[in-house]
Amino acid sequence: MEQIGTITNKENTPDAAVWVDTHGDFLYSFAFSRVRDQWLAEDLVQDTLLAAMQAKNAFAEKSSERTWLCGILKHKIIDHFRKSSREVELTEEEADMSSYDYLFREEGVWKGHWSAEARPAQWNENPEKVLEHSEFRGILTHCLGELPERVANCFALREMDGFQASEICQILGVSPNNFWVMMHRARLHLRRCIDFNWFRKERD
Amino acid sequence: MVWKFLPGCKDITALVSRSMEKDLSVRERWVMKTHLYTCIACRRYLTQLEFMSEVFAKQEKKLEKGEHAPRLSSEASERLKNALKSSKPLILFMLVYCY
Numbered sequence: 001m002e003q004i005g006t007i008t009n010k011e012n013t014p015d016a017a018v019w020v021d022t023h024g025d026f027l028y029s030f031a032f033s034r035v036r037d038q039w040l041a042e043d044l045v046q047d048t049l050l051a052a053m054q055a056k057n058a059f060a061e062k063s064s065e066r067t068w069l070c071g072i073l074k075h076k077i078i079d080h081f082r083k084s085s086r087e088v089e090l091t092e093e094e095a096d097m098s099s100y101d102y103l104f105r106e107e108g109v110w111k112g113h114w115s116a117e118a119r120p121a122q123w124n125e126n127p128e129k130v131l132e133h134s135e136f137r138g139i140l141t142h143c144l145g146e147l148p149e150r151v152a153n154c155f156a157l158r159e160m161d162g163f164q165a166s167e168i169c170q171i172l173g174v175s176p177n178n179f180w181v182m183m184h185r186a187r188l189h190l191r192r193c194i195d196f197n198w199f200r201k202e203r204d
Numbered sequence: 205m206v207w208k209f210l211p212g213c214k215d216i217t218a219l220v221s222r223s224m225e226k227d228l229s230v231r232e233r234w235v236m237k238t239h240l241y242t243c244i245a246c247r248r249y250l251t252q253l254e255f256m257s258e259v260f261a262k263q264e265k266k267l268e269k270g271e272h273a274p275r276l277s278s279e280a281s282e283r284l285k286n287a288l289k290s291s292k293p294l295i296l297f298m299l300v301y302c303y
Contacts (some may be wrong), residue, residue: 018287020281030265042280046287053288104214112212114244120248127258131266140263159223159260165225184221191297192253 016053024065034077034156036145039075044080048073074161078171082091085150085172094148095181098186116194123199136198143193147186154179155186211235220250222259251276 016202025047031041051072063071094123103118114120130136144152157163163171169179211219219228219236228236240247276284 017285020276020284021286024281024284025275028266028280029274032274033263042276042284046284049284049288104212110212112214114213114245118243120252122248123252124257125255127255127262131259137263138247140259156260159257160264162261180218180222180226183205183225184218187221187253187256188217189290190256191249194256195252 003048015056016157019049019052019065019069026066027069030070030073031077033079033141034153036152041078043078044073047076051076065112077174081153081171082173084155085174090150090174090178090181091148094151094185095178097181097185100185100192101193103188108125117168120195121199121203123195124202125199130198139194139197142192143197146193147189150174151186152163158183171178211239212301213239213243216243216246217249218239220246222252224253 024045027045028041031044032038035041035044048069052069055072065148088196105115107112144155146156150172154168154174157168157171158165164178165176168174169176174182216236216239219232220240222228223233223236240250
């Protein structure tokens with residue numbers, strides 16, 4: 001038994017350590033962009049590498065090692081989302097749109113139209129160029145983090161992973177209607193937050 | 205006074221958001237189009253949602269190339285390596301135990 005143990009050890013140890021060195025940063029940044037929590041991201045990477053060690057034989061040379069590991073990580077992240085959203089209905093906090101009421105006029109002839117200070121102004125930026133500023137990238141993460149967790153996850157699954165609405169409803173356990181509510185809320189918030197933290201400074 | 209009965213920007217922003225994933229009904233599309241035709245703020249809202257979409261997708265591409273990505277701290281990679289190492293006796297133990 002001991003002999004078998006040393007053999008497996010020799011086979012496994014280098015790979016796992018090499019994975020951490022060659023793909024660790026990539027896997028971590030991928031996980032972090034989804035869950036926005038350092039510890040959780042580290043845990044997910046660890047789970048991924050453990051699963052990969054056990055399934056090493058299943059790795060087909062067709063894809064690169066990185067793609068293969070990232071595939072496992074994606075599953076781990078989605079599993080995490082599934083587990084953490086058992087409730088079907090939106091919580092009060094998630095469904096609360098009243099915090100955005102101030103964006104629109106509440107009285108008068110122009111009721112329901114943009115209020116003077118919240119009216120979208122021109123954004124003079126190029127998506128490619130603006131991403132080169134680390135401050136801007138920080139703002140993206142910060143603004144997503146301000147949303148309730150499931151709302152942010154919903155937006156990330158859609159805009160980062162490109163999942164279809166029906167798939168997201170299934171992962172997060174929400175109805176299509178709730179999906180639209182969450183997306184609308186995320187967009188109202190993100191647009192406002194990015195405008196406030198980045199573009200407004202440029203205008204001033 | 206006609207505009208009193210037409211949906212305001214508040215309703216239109218919800219429609220604009222939905223139009224990014226789903227085809228609207230003919231009526232909804234008509235309501236949105238006519239509003240956008242006259243409202244520069246909502247037109248900007250739409251362009252800015254598209255801008256955000258592009259930014260998040262582009263960021264994703266850069267991440268894949270390893271550009272501008274947050275990195276594992278050296279302590280974190282040590283922690284990971286240790287966790288991976290220490291898991292092996294556990295797996296072995298389980299195997300032996302089950303056997």
